[in-house]
Amino acid sequence: MRFTKSLCIAAISAALLFSLAATSASAARRPHYGGTLRVELLSSTFSLDPREWKPGSLSAREDEKLAALVYDRLVTLDDYGRFQSALAVEWSRDAAAKNWQFKLRPNVKFSDGTPLTPADVVTALQSVLTGNLQLAASENSITIRSPHPVPDLLEQLASGPHFIFRALPDDTLLGTGSFYVAEIDAASPYESNPLATKPARLRFRANEESWAGRPFLDAIEVTLGEPPLRQLFDLQVGKADIVEVAPDLVRKARQDNLRVWSSAPNTLLALRFDEAQPATADVHLREALALSLDRDTMANVLLQKQAEPSAALLPNWLSGYAFLFESPMNLERAKEIRSSLPANEAGGAEPLRLHVDATGDLMKLLAERVAVNARQANLSVQVITHIVSSTGGAAPISSATPPMGMHLFTWHYDSLSPRVELDALLRQLHLEPSAENSLPFIEPEQRFTEERRLLEERRVLPLVLLPEYVGIATPVRNWMPARWGAWRLADVWLEKGESAPPAPTAGASPENSAMPHGRGAHP
């Protein structure tokens, strides 16, 4: 019944829209409504519950892209540094930026037709906002109060997990976004070949009642867990419209004349020392290793110029000052320091063990490069690969595994606030802020000083920054993502006639299919 009504509304809207289409025949080509956008992602699991996301994780990066289809935020940030209204139409704050008020957009409905209330907004934000913030709902607005200034509250609300949703008693989340989850098809063996696994699929349908207007696409079909080479092949043969391109495949994709977009470098690859192996407590040892690292080779040779060397924790596009940090390779100095260390350290009695999650060849290659660099400075580093299961979860490290002295880790920047990002990174790495900077790093000079202190301690050694690479099929129009990586698929449309035939739809209903780690909003 509801479907029939939606169909009628869609048909009438389309007829009305097209009645004026010819009036602009001499202007830029107008968007087309309809079609299914086929997206392929590397990750094999997903979670549409922002409360579950782990800050800085690559899985949270993927989850945020999917969640942006079904949920809205209070505000968004455009490409020109201007905050735009979304579920909030007005906002104001006091001089100290401790008290904020957001007036909510009237008549917004969740995908099940129920109205959005200020209480929904408060509940959703309370579950994802960090810091000692007090939220309260009133008739048509919400207030946020903080004991200390939060001048970057809009940056926080426009990024990361700060979506507005309503949790139903069965833990399903409803959103007000441009799409809703229509079908979830879990990964399962093929009937014809039980040894092969059919990848998991998610199907999102256009929300006809979206406050921002119906999206141009009818649906988005997301296939999870597709390996990088398979994604590239599917893009080439017209079986996919949007795919992730692994850094080591970017050159090939461009040589094949595929359309490849890259974001600002939004993922950091870095080394973290762990005192589980006592030798790493020696600051001189850490300094010797830091001086041995050849970041330029890592970025330009191993990663084929698809990455940037990094000596900072926050990227330049986020902090504005990262270029001030330099960490040139100095092998002579590294050897000098090494020779001053006790002979049984780092290579004498036992090597420094570098732990790496084997989520891809890239991480292993980098770890091996670190070991080679260290060897040049007469330091011994042993790479220990940690097998990651096909579902994305890491197998537990066995008790027989020797203690690790270093970890190679990735950190995805998911906040538009450099303060929040630095704070989250410190917490994740269990690094304490300095006493004088125990208050939030509001001022950029405070942040710089704190970051410099952390880098000088050399408990974390940044290596390279990676952008996201996306392959885009020819029929995709209005591809206007944010440089920090948000895809904005609600504005994308497909050129008719250029599109490959739509992929078959998944047949499972949301009731009888569930991903191991996924939840979805449905009407």
Add this chain to the structure above:
Amino acid sequence: MPRNSLSAACYHRYRIAVLPRSESYRSRPTLFFLILFLLCFVVSPRAFSADSNSLDDAVRQLADRIAAIPNLHGPLRLEFHADANLAADSTWQDSLRQELEKHRLPVTDESSAPLLKIGAVETPTQVVLSASTRIGDRDDVRIVTFTRATLSTPALAVAPIRIARQLIYESSDRILDASAFGNAAEGGLAVLLDRNAGLFALRLDPSGAVKQTVSLAAANLRATRDPRGELIDKGASAEVLLPGKICEFSWAAGEEPKCRAKKVEARTATVLTSPCDTSNWKLETKGEDWSSPDLLQIAPDSAARAGSAALFNEFPGPILSINGELDPGSALIVARNLRTGNYEVYKITLHCGN
């Protein structure tokens, strides 16, 4: 008199029209005081010590802070690390040199002079200016920021030969159509725009200031990601053509627009007449979508000019509407500037020769 002033003094401050918009308020005194109160509540980004509100101010502030670095003596050797956008404009770099010289910190190219690194980076919300110099064994760093949205737009490039192009209005609101104000004696412009999912017709004076705002809520349109509409100004009154509807209103009277269902006839391609030989020239675009700049093509549309090459004019973003003016030699073009995100109204005029 304005009939439908937007009662949102605190309407989020980041969404600003670049040209002055003097929307006068014909409101009751209580509303006036409420607005004053709200204005006091809203604070400009300058409230924070290291913030500044424009590139010029920020450069001055950075020079002041550099001059205050203990034990820093000139002359200094500058090394700039700027984002592409900021590197392209050397004006601020020259200003910084001048400001430093005012502080008795002259600038030199001598390689033996102390190095002062200057950074200028656009982050998602801010422009960060930084200065770093080595004093003893430590880098001394000073940072000044200002809101990126306040970066001004450089002057429009000179129009190419034979096509005069003039930017006459710009706004962060989505402009759907523009029409020359019908009352020739008053001059000015009427624009149709989408503001926060609502349609409004604005009457602007020749300086770009908003004289009147009319809400078209009466049209009761469904929200859409591709709002469309045409504005036809008739002097005292105006018509707005919307999908399946027409709305009429009088600028002078204080009543709501009256809307009724109507099949809208297509606006035909705009044709301009050359002032030189009365030949006709058709305006066309080849835009793919909203993500790339458009090229306006002015092609001969009459036998007198058959075989003539078309003229081209590149816009800073997609062209969204073309409207022939009362004057047959000019047209109004609405385009989105992809560099600034603003919607812009240009006047295109054909000229003889140069």
